[in-house]
Amino acid sequence: MNKKTAETKSVAERLKGHLPALAVLAVVGGGAWVMINESMNQSGSAAMVDVKVPALSTFGQKGEKAFGDNCAACHGENAAGGSGGPPLVHKIYTPGHHADGAFNLALKRGVRQHHWRFGNMPPQPQVSAGDTRAIIGYVRELQRANGIGSR
Ligand code: HEC
Numbered sequence: 001m002n003k004k005t006a007e008t009k010s011v012a013e014r015l016k017g018h019l020p021a022l023a024v025l026a027v028v029g030g031g032a033w034v035m036i037n038e039s040m041n042q043s044g045s046a047a048m049v050d051v052k053v054p055a056l057s058t059f060g061q062k063g064e065k066a067f068g069d070n071c072a073a074c075h076g077e078n079a080a081g082g083s084g085g086p087p088l089v090h091k092i093y094t095p096g097h098h099a100d101g102a103f104n105l106a107l108k109r110g111v112r113q114h115h116w117r118f119g120n121m122p123p124q125p126q127v128s129a130g131d132t133r134a135i136i137g138y139v140r141e142l143q144r145a146n147g148i149g150s151r
Helices: 002-043 058-070 100-109 129-145
Strands: none
Touching (some): 058 129, 100 129
């Protein structure tokens, strides 16, 4: 009985001795976790928003291809945002805020940085008018599937 009490005590004592070390570990571990998270964000390959991809129309599929060729490098796969540009499946870009004309203008003239911190978007004169329309259709289909911009 006496022995048992002594043992219990010694376990408690030992734990107590380790508490400061455990606390330091928790702080260091937490810091490392934050740093890993930050660096993942900065690498930017991770999408910025979750985009649900619907069954696309034929027109939407044409737009998806043109988007992949011309825009995804910056705006990310599925227009979910990337290292060089914002997500277009985002409430900022609903038809009400950025009508189709804003897309045409963006490709013709480029975009000055104003909503985000990615820098300017250069003009995209290589994209044909037909592909531009298809890209807009594609983005609108994605937006609708994600609850954005039902007019
Ligand atoms: C080199 C990177 C880059 C490429 C390539 C690119 N964009 Fe952008 N785009 C940006 C950035 C950065 C912004 C955000 C500017 C801001 O608001 O700060 C932007 C903004 C936009 C906007 C919003 C315009 C507005 O009026 O605010 C649209 C629409 C757009 N891009 C469409 C496209 C489409 C479609 C393509 C492909 C044909 C494309 N972008 C290719 C970087 C890019």
